[in-house]
Amino acid sequence: MSNIDKETARSYLLEMSKIRHFEEACGRMYMQGKIKGFLHLYIGEEAIAVGAISQLTNQDYVITHYRDHGHALARGMDPNKIMAELYGKKGGSSRGKGGSMHLFDKKLNFMGGYAIVGGHLPIAIGLGLALKKQKKDGIVLCFFGDGAVNEGEFHESMNLAALWNLPVLFYLENNQYGMGTHVKKSSAAADILYKFADLYGMPATRIDGMDVLTVQDSAKEAINKIRTNGGPVLIEAMTYRFKGHSMADPASYREDSEVKQWEDKDPILLFKEYVKENNLLTDIDISNIENEVKVIIQNCLKFAENSPLPDMSVAMDKIYYSDN
Amino acid sequence: MAELTIRESLNKALREALDNNENVFIMGEDIGMYGGPYAVTKGLLEEYGSEKIMDTPISESGFVGAAIGASMAGMKPIVEIMTINFSLLAMDQIVNHAAKIHYMSDGQLSVPIIIRTVTGAGGRMGATHSQSFEGWYASVPGLKVVSPSNAIDALGLFRSAINENNPVIFVEHSMLYGVKNEIPDQYYETPIGLPKVLEKGNDLTLIAWSGMIPLAKLVSTELNKRNINTEIIDLRSLNPIDFELIFESVKKTNKVVILDEYWETGSFGSYISSVIQEKCFDYLDGPVGVINSLNVPMPYSAELEDKVIPNIDRALSKIKELFGF
Numbered sequence: 001m002s003n004i005d006k007e008t009a010r011s012y013l014l015e016m017s018k019i020r021h022f023e024e025a026c027g028r029m030y031m032q033g034k035i036k037g038f039l040h041l042y043i044g045e046e047a048i049a050v051g052a053i054s055q056l057t058n059q060d061y062v063i064t065h066y067r068d069h070g071h072a073l074a075r076g077m078d079p080n081k082i083m084a085e086l087y088g089k090k091g092g093s094s095r096g097k098g099g100s101m102h103l104f105d106k107k108l109n110f111m112g113g114y115a116i117v118g119g120h121l122p123i124a125i126g127l128g129l130a131l132k133k134q135k136k137d138g139i140v141l142c143f144f145g146d147g148a149v150n151e152g153e154f155h156e157s158m159n160l161a162a163l164w165n166l167p168v169l170f171y172l173e174n175n176q177y178g179m180g181t182h183v184k185k186s187s188a189a190a191d192i193l194y195k196f197a198d199l200y201g202m203p204a205t206r207i208d209g210m211d212v213l214t215v216q217d218s219a220k221e222a223i224n225k226i227r228t229n230g231g232p233v234l235i236e237a238m239t240y241r242f243k244g245h246s247m248a249d250p251a252s253y254r255e256d257s258e259v260k261q262w263e264d265k266d267p268i269l270l271f272k273e274y275v276k277e278n279n280l281l282t283d284i285d286i287s288n289i290e291n292e293v294k295v296i297i298q299n300c301l302k303f304a305e306n307s308p309l310p311d312m313s314v315a316m317d318k319i320y321y322s323d324n
Numbered sequence: 325m326a327e328l329t330i331r332e333s334l335n336k337a338l339r340e341a342l343d344n345n346e347n348v349f350i351m352g353e354d355i356g357m358y359g360g361p362y363a364v365t366k367g368l369l370e371e372y373g374s375e376k377i378m379d380t381p382i383s384e385s386g387f388v389g390a391a392i393g394a395s396m397a398g399m400k401p402i403v404e405i406m407t408i409n410f411s412l413l414a415m416d417q418i419v420n421h422a423a424k425i426h427y428m429s430d431g432q433l434s435v436p437i438i439i440r441t442v443t444g445a446g447g448r449m450g451a452t453h454s455q456s457f458e459g460w461y462a463s464v465p466g467l468k469v470v471s472p473s474n475a476i477d478a479l480g481l482f483r484s485a486i487n488e489n490n491p492v493i494f495v496e497h498s499m500l501y502g503v504k505n506e507i508p509d510q511y512y513e514t515p516i517g518l519p520k521v522l523e524k525g526n527d528l529t530l531i532a533w534s535g536m537i538p539l540a541k542l543v544s545t546e547l548n549k550r551n552i553n554t555e556i557i558d559l560r561s562l563n564p565i566d567f568e569l570i571f572e573s574v575k576k577t578n579k580v581v582i583l584d585e586y587w588e589t590g591s592f593g594s595y596i597s598s599v600i601q602e603k604c605f606d607y608l609d610g611p612v613g614v615i616n617s618l619n620v621p622m623p624y625s626a627e628l629e630d631k632v633i634p635n636i637d638r639a640l641s642k643i644k645e646l647f648g649f
Contacts (some may be wrong), residue, residue, distance in 0.1 A: 062399070094430035104429035112394060112429060116420045122386045123421060126393020128335060133349065133375070153416075156386030163381070229608075318431040319465050321489035 009280040010289065012054070012212050016046040016268050017293045021071045022079060023151050025297050026069070030108050030247045034304075035086045038115075039100050042070035044242035047267035048173055049074040051215025052141060052235075058140040061109045061127045063120050065145055066101035067207065067241075068113030075110045077103065079296055080303035093306030095314045109138075117178070118144065118151030119168075125157050128166035132230070139167040139226050147178025149193050150186055161232040162200035169222055170197070171233040172312065179245045180253045186271060194236035209237030210265040213274070240265075265274075325509055330516035331501040333475040334364045334440075337482035338402065341371055345400055345486070351591035352404030352440075353386055361406050362501055366479050384413035388439065392422050392491075395437045400486070404531065405441040408457045408495065422491040431578040436489045438482075443471070444497040444535040444585060445633050448609040451621035454629070455460055456585040458534070459592025469562040470516055471495035473537035475505040480514025488516070488636040495562075497535040511531060517564040521573070525553030529573045529580045531596060533559040536634065543583075543639045562592060567599060574604045579647050581613040583634050587649030612645045615639055 004012075023041040030039050043048065049070040053062060056075075064071045072082055077093070085092030087101050093103055101115040111127060114120035124142035129139045129298030148154050149172065161168045174193060176183050184190040203225060207218045215237060215324035222233040240262035251259075275281040281289075328336065341348045354361055356369035356379040369377040380387040384405060405411045411418065422435045443453035462469040463532055468490055472478040475521035478496070485492040523538070523544055532540040537558055544554040553571050557564060580600055584593030597612040615634045623629055643649050 042615075061325050062555040063393075094428060094432075097430055098428045102428040104432050106429070106432040111433070112425065113395075114421070116416055119389070119420055122389020122417060123393035123396070125386065126390040126395070127397050128393075130389055130394040130397030130399045133394070134397075153385050153389070157389070159381060160383065160386050160390060318427050320468070321426055321431070321434045321436075 004280070006068045006280050009275045010285065012050055013271060013275065013281065013286065014240075014289050014292065015074055015267070015273065016212065017289060018079070018296060019046045019049065020071050020268055021293050021297045022073060022300070025301060027247065029086070029241070035100070035289060036088070037099055038066070039086070039247045040245065041069040041241070041243045042067050044262065044266070045173060045175060045209065046214040047071055047215050047241045047271070048171070048199060048237050048239060051212040052171060052219040054147045055219040056141060057138070058109065061111050061138060061140045063111040063118045063124045063127065064113050064139065064143040064263040065117070065120065065148070066105050066113050066115040068101065069144075071143060072105065072113070075108050076103070077110060077301040083300040083304040084307040087304040087307065088301060088309070089304055090308035090314065091303060096310045097314065099239070102306070109213060112255070118148040118153035120144070121148065121153050121157035122160070124168055125160045126167040128161065129164065131167055132164070137227065139169060139223060141169045141171060143171045143173055145178065146172065146174040146176060146193060147186070149196065158196065158200045158202065162202050165231040167226045167230055168232040169219070170232060172234065172236040173239055174236055175239050175241045177241070177245065180249065194234055197234040202234055204234040204236070206236040206238065209239035210267045210270065212267055212271055223252060240311040256291055257265045273322060325570040327504055328475045328507050329470070329502050329504050330475045330478045330496065331362065331364055333479040333507060334482065334496070335366065337479050338365065340483070341402065341486045342368070342376060343467065347398060347400040348402060348486070349376045349378060349381050351391060352401045353380055353382055353406050355379060355404050360404070362496075364440075364501075365404065365516070369594065375388045378549060385417055387587055388414035388417040389421065391437045392417060392425070392435050395426065395435050396433050398500045400436055402438045402440065405439060407453060407498070408441045408443045409425045409453055409455050411439070411441050411457065418461065418467070418491070418493070419464055426490070427466055429564065432602050434489050435491045438485050438492045438493045438494050438637075441497065442498050443495045443615070444499055445622055445629060446535065448624060448626050448629060450624040454622035456535070457588050458493070459584075459595075461493045462592060465493055467493055467563060468516055469495060470560060471497070471534040471562060473497070473500060473558050474503055476507060477514050477520070480512055481506060481516065481560065484512045484516045492516070495534065499535055500565050514560065517561045517566050518562055519569050521567065521569065522556040522558050522559045523554065525555040525577070526578055527552045527579065528554045528643070528649070529557060529577045530554050530583065531557045531580065532571065533562065535585050537572055539634060539636065539639065540583055542636050543643070544585050546636065546640060547643070547649060550649060568604070571598065572603055574600055575607045578607055578609040580608070581615065581639070581643055581646070583639065584614060584616050585633060586616055587619050589619060610628060610646050613642050615642055
């Protein structure tokens with residue numbers, strides 16, 4: 001495992017804590033009725049977004065599924081705009097027209113959260129195709145879950161990426177449940193999902209998605225391969241969502257013991273232990289980071305609360321592109 | 325003036341697009357080596373090479389999604405879906421993504437793609453290869469849908485479509501590729517959304533598009549023999565539609581019949597009919613007639629297919645029933 005410096009340690013802990021606290025705040029605001037509709041929390045999976053996105057440059061694209069807050073935050077999206085979007089307010093990233101599942105930030109090449117399982121994989125292929133045609137150096141980091149692997153679009157996209165040698169990192173976040181159905185009940189290849197890549201001649205690896213440094217190292221290696229060879233790579237990160245599929249899901253299909261087993265691998269707790277053992281951060285540093293995160297979360301809630309509601313002109317705007 | 329078929333005018337339109345914009349590329353099934361299932365892309369691979377003319381696997385969702393993604397990153401893809409029946413495999417990409425990304429991102433991203441596809445019955449191709457789904461796509465906010473009936477509009481609409489920064493579904497009719505017209509030498513565009521009066525008349529308004537235009541002309545010829553002068557309106561675009569021209573015609577003739585190759589239930593023609601009845605009710609002498617394909621999967625046999633799709637006998641008897649002509 002690679003050694004990291006203090007600044008990187010601080011950054012990883014800050015980013016993971018920011019996601020954790022943001023998501024916890026979302027959960028509370030959902031219970032208060034401030035946030036409505038579907039809300040899918042990323043709690044437990046923070047190491048993946050932070051570790052993988054840390055290895056990108058500005059020119060790279062990120063595209064993801066509907067559990068997208070973590071990826072958006074890790075890519076640098078403004079928490080104020082995200083929270084206001086969840087509140088359905090005018091100050092939101094899409095002025096309240098996207099919602100939790102559809103965050104976008106073009107300036108960051110964050111190409112969106114998509115809510116039809118597997119539907120954004122072909123779009124990721126297109127982003128890669130454009131990079132290739134434009135002779136640009138960027139890559140596409142495409143997150144998806146174990147549920148998407150059973151969609152035809154996954155296989156169509158894997159084939160196209162390999163056939164056309166496109167710079168796409170297929171990032172499979174295997175949290176082991178497609179909504180409430182365990183991966184073993186939905187895939188005949190549940191134990192070896194990453195091996196689908198073999199059939200398309202694509203390098204692939206399975207990693208521990210609860211350890212941010214493992215995520216960082218494997219992403220770095222994969223991205224180097226893509227930048228060197230041009231072609232796609234797949235990573236399967238084993239992870240777990242600590243909460244239900246969405247706020248509407250009490251997760252009664254899981255044993256408490258299973259949840260406990262994964263909570264013991266909490267990526268933030270594990271990383272805190274690591275940085276202390278390796279003298280990267282002190283208890284005071286950690287407490288400072290937590291205070292910093294608290295302020296960020298308080299501010300975004302205040303921003304969302306104070307943001308005005310959109311009027312109907314917003315609803316009727318940007319249905320079609322127009323020059324004026 | 326050169327005389328071109330719809331097939332040739334589209335080939336010309338594609339060449340223009342490739343010549344004028346370095347971001348344009350074309351992708352689809354069998355458009356290159358094979359020469360295009362309807363030969364619209366014939367010769368393009370040889371001339372422009374495989375970077376610009378990309379043969380794709382039979383993965384409709386995959387390559388339509390790829391076109392969407394490429395367009396979001398600054399390219400201008402033209403996608404051919406071999407027939408509109410196969411577009412159902414890409415419906416997620418078209419309806420859930422192409423139509424909504426601009427809106428959901430509040431204008432941050434755009435999807436400037438053209439999806440060319442082939443609609444219609446009449447080729448004895450059976451139940452799964454003879455459908456007319458352009459009305460479905462026309463009902464989706466965020467998509468634009470055009471469907472030319474002649475070579476002039478095919479070229480003109482394509483030129484407008486290529487200048488669009490929105491997803492355009494460009495619907496071609498399988499039975500019309502051989503239709504020939506004189507194409508003006510001077511550059512022109514056909515605006516998306518503007519219907520056209522093909523024949524002027526005072527007694528009855530016939531509204532149709534795409535594959536139903538030849539039938540509208542046939543009906544008009546028959547009625548002319550009885551001194552009934554029909555006005556034929558070619559919609560040309562299904563979304564958007566400038567209804568003013570239609571309303572003007574209805575206010576003049578007071579009688580309307582719509583020809584629509586889709587089934588009776590939930591047809592696009594029924595939507596046009598409902599708009600006319602709401603906006604022009606006081607001007608109408610009778611109900612707005614809509615003539616559709618019968619509510620059955622398309623049978624293969626020529627004997628049966630000709631009776632299932634709207635035909636001259638059914639059209640004339642409907643007009644007689646409604647207006648006594």
